[in-house]
Amino acid sequence: MVVPQKKSFGSKFAVALAGLVAAWRTELSLRVEAAIAVVVIGLGWWLEVSRTDWLWIVAAIAWVFICEYVNTALERLVDTVSPGYSAQAGHIKDVASAAVLIAAAAAALIGLLVFVPYLQKI
Secondary structure (H helix, E strand, O other): OOOOOOOOOHHHHHHHHHHHHHHHHHHHHHHHHHHHHHHHHHHHHHHHHHHHHHHHHEEEEHHHHHHHHHHHHHHHHHHHHHOOOHHHHHHHHHHHHHHHHHHHHHHHHHHHHHHHHHHOOO
């Protein structure tokens, strides 16, 4: 039996970073979500939102990215395991995409709850 060598923290970090970059290069949705995140962060900075509101904004952005990366990983896994058409494979991919949709909708709602009171003061 071959015992795998333990990876250093640095090599684990490098692999994770490579995963971030690989998904960034192949997934348009990640780049669109990043552009939206930049706008949201700019709006928060411009409106001088409170520290508590920043926590909600950062959490919402992170949750969308986490869901998108997990969705991307699941799509690649399903494509690898089931390269041909499969109704079950399609269902798995649809459900993973639904998680991203729910996260994005929740983030939009959080954005409204955070930003509307600030915008009403202008």
